Amino acid sequence: MPAGHNPLASGEQKFQITHVSSKKFVRPKDGALKNDTLLVLHELSADDTWFIFEKAEKPSYSYIKHVASGKYIHPKGGWNRPWNNNKLVIYEKKHDACRFRAL
Secondary structure, eight states: TTHHHHHHTTOOSSOOOOOTOOOOOOOGGGGGOOOTTEEESOOOGGGGEEEEEEEEESTTTTEEOOOOOOOOEEEEESSOOOTTTOEEEEEEEOGGGEEEEOO
16 A cells, blocks of 8 residues: 555545444434434444545545445535534535545
């Protein structure tokens, strides 16, 4: 693997997002796969707890795609500048407001 290559950032690997102290997984609330479903923490690891990074048009940014639904993580409301404590949802379309960066 080339130096500086991050397989997660390039969308080459599925990954789970876990909360360290509780060991819970990020997943859609109640396992729902429809637009505007909130993301929550849940103790069970299941098919709906997997994500991939999909490269965005601008370098060093990515969309976080939910594997089971094919939807993207968005700030609720689709705001380009979400406020503190803005909830996160999954939604079928991608745009500038749903770009993230892995650090």
